[in-house]
Amino acid sequence: MLKHYICLIYIIINIVEEFSIKFCGEIMELFNILKEKIKEKEVVTPKEMAIIDDNAEFLGIPKILLMENAGKVVYEEIKDIEAEEYVIFCGTGNNGGDGFVVARHLGKGEVVLIGKEGEIKTYEARENFKILKNLAEFGNIKIREIRIAEEVEDIFERLKDKKAVVVDAMIGTGVKGELREPFKTIVNKINELKKINKDLFVVSVDVETGNLESDLTITFYKRKTINKENAIVKEIGIPKEAEYVVGWGDLKALRKRDSRSHKGQNGKVLIIGGSRDFFGAPILAGLAASKIADLVGILSVDDVVDKLNNPEFIMYRVEGDYLSSKHVDYALDVAKKYDVVVLGNGFGVNDETKAFVNEFLLKYDKKAVIDADAIKVIDYNNFKFSENYVFTPHRKEFEYMNIDLNNIEEIKSTIVLKGKYDIIFNANNVKINKTGNAGLTKGGTGDVLAGLIGALFAVNDAFISACCGAFINGYAGDLLLKEKGYCFTPLDLIEKIPNVLKIFE
Ligand SMILES: NC(=O)C1=CN([C@@H]2O[C@H](COP(=O)(O)OP(=O)(O)OC[C@H]3O[C@@H](n4cnc5c(N)ncnc54)[C@H](O)[C@@H]3O)[C@@H](O)[C@H]2O)[C@@H](O)CC1
Numbered sequence: 001m002l003k004h005y006i007c008l009i010y011i012i013i014n015i016v017e018e019f020s021i022k023f024c025g026e027i028m029e030l031f032n033i034l035k036e037k038i039k040e041k042e043v044v045t046p047k048e049m050a051i052i053d054d055n056a057e058f059l060g061i062p063k064i065l066l067m068e069n070a071g072k073v074v075y076e077e078i079k080d081i082e083a084e085e086y087v088i089f090c091g092t093g094n095n096g097g098d099g100f101v102v103a104r105h106l107g108k109g110e111v112v113l114i115g116k117e118g119e120i121k122t123y124e125a126r127e128n129f130k131i132l133k134n135l136a137e138f139g140n141i142k143i144r145e146i147r148i149a150e151e152v153e154d155i156f157e158r159l160k161d162k163k164a165v166v167v168d169a170m171i172g173t174g175v176k177g178e179l180r181e182p183f184k185t186i187v188n189k190i191n192e193l194k195k196i197n198k199d200l201f202v203v204s205v206d207v208e209t210g211n212l213e214s215d216l217t218i219t220f221y222k223r224k225t226i227n228k229e230n231a232i233v234k235e236i237g238i239p240k241e242a243e244y245v246v247g248w249g250d251l252k253a254l255r256k257r258d259s260r261s262h263k264g265q266n267g268k269v270l271i272i273g274g275s276r277d278f279f280g281a282p283i284l285a286g287l288a289a290s291k292i293a294d295l296v297g298i299l300s301v302d303d304v305v306d307k308l309n310n311p312e313f314i315m316y317r318v319e320g321d322y323l324s325s326k327h328v329d330y331a332l333d334v335a336k337k338y339d340v341v342v343l344g345n346g347f348g349v350n351d352e353t354k355a356f357v358n359e360f361l362l363k364y365d366k367k368a369v370i371d372a373d374a375i376k377v378i379d380y381n382n383f384k385f386s387e388n389y390v391f392t393p394h395r396k397e398f399e400y401m402n403i404d405l406n407n408i409e410e411i412k413s414t415i416v417l418k419g420k421y422d423i424i425f426n427a428n429n430v431k432i433n434k435t436g437n438a439g440l441t442k443g444g445t446g447d448v449l450a451g452l453i454g455a456l457f458a459v460n461d462a463f464i465s466a467c468c469g470a471f472i473n474g475y476a477g478d479l480l481l482k483e484k485g486y487c488f489t490p491l492d493l494i495e496k497i498p499n500v501l502k503i504f505e
Pocket residue numbers: 050053054063066067068070091092093094095096097098121122170171172173174175176177178179180181183205206207220236
């Protein structure tokens with residue numbers, strides 16, 4: 001008997017495996033179609049490049065390897081330039097790290113670290129600086145650490161009439177705001193020097209620092225929006241997949257909580273959901289959102305409000321068993337006090353709810369996460385996919401939306417197509433999230449995801465919020481799988497959200 005039993009289980013597991021492989025195959029097929037339809041970016045912003053860099057590391061490529069390749073390709077571009085002097089200006093970030101590698105490959109010249117060794121921000125830059133210090137003892141490479149521009153007056157004097165190469169490894173894609181001192185003065189000095197010495201060749205690493213008039217910029221992987229025309233692109237070993245995978249690079253790019261912020265500035269989320277039949281869904285979404293957002297409100301029907309005496313939420317009651325047209329004005333009024341609305345969890349799909357959703361969205365003009373039943377009741381025939389919307393359909397709900405992949409540019413909204421792998425896309429971006437496991441198929445984990453995305457979307461843009469929500473939700477599930485196997489609940493998932501954020505903060 002037992003033998004038959006085991007054999008039966010074996011057959012079932014195989015069928016499930018077969019289905020999920022097939023299903024997974026479909027997901028990858030859809031992903032490839034989307035990659036074709038959504039034009040690949042030729043130029044990226046510094047912030048987008050930082051995410052790609054970090055996700056290359058997420059895929060297992062060490063940054064120190066990329067730094068080595070970066071320094072090497074810059075060296076290759078300048079090694080044949082006739083010069084009596086080489087001066088490499090380095091910042092304390094990884095752009096400076098590239099500069100250390102350039103100096104090492106050159107095997108000569110003066111490295112000017114703008115800052116102190118102790119201020120070098122990253123392991124890979126520090127390691128390369130240490131190597132330079134070892135080499136400096138042999139005399140070919142000189143190193144100087146400066147605080148203010150006056151400390152390099154002698155260099156500018158010397159370069160007035162020399163054939164020289166100046167390498168700008170001061171600031172790269174980590175640039176933030178207006179150029180601060182001493183970089184500002186140093187950049188101006190180099191620009192002035194170029195005017196009086198035609199034999200001065202200025203090379204920028206990855207990005208021109210400030211308004212430096214470089215003769216050449218070697219930028220890595222893709223042109224940056226802030227590069228000058230004459231920038232050339234060099235591969236340094238970053239694979240295309242780094243642009244398509246959701247990894248910790250996306251989490252690092254989320255808006256940081258400002259220590260001086262006060263209540264409400266870190267997001268206000270209104271959950272509009274629930275019905276007489278489903279009271280748990282909006283609560284799960286609300287609990288998930290409250291892990292991140294400052295304020296969470298729940299607008300729902302009597303049954304849900306009466307069941308909820310949770311101090312974490314501000315409750316807004318509407319009479320009746322289901323949301324309906326008569327509640328639209330009140331809901332719009334309440335929504336004015338919030339940054340984002342999470343719509344649909346536990347709604348049900350009857351006509352009154354359908355009327356509420358369509359009328360509400362027609363008049364509501366802020367951010368919304370549209371999930372579950374709300375996705376099913378929208379009248380897509382006359383519907384605008386606003387960039388203020390994030391949809392979180394699973395496979396079946398996605399079919400309701402009848403998205404025309406041939407008119408993908410119309411899809412300004414961000415869509416999270418949930419499944420074994422989540423595909424996150426809109427008219428301009430597509431990414432795939434691989435965190436998560438089959439333990440997440442339990443009902444309610446989608447409500448957790450919707451609340452999570454709502455909280456992130458309150459203070460970030462749609463696409464990064466959707467990517468990070470999917471990543472965090474899945475990763476929380478992966479932590480639970482290690483602890484409990486598949487037997488975890490949506491409430492366990494919610495409790496794990498802070499752990500995931502802590503790991504990647
Ligand atoms: N992250 C990676 O995986 C790789 C990064 N690479 C290099 O690293 C660079 C990015 O490095 P980081 O992210 O560390 O940052 P950066 O090195 O570009 O700049 C950060 C440094 O500049 C300072 N800074 C920023 N804005 C400033 C301003 N307005 N005025 C004055 N100082 C300012 C910061 O305080 C910090 O010390 C890329 O441009 C590229 O050159 C390469 O090594 C390739 C691999």
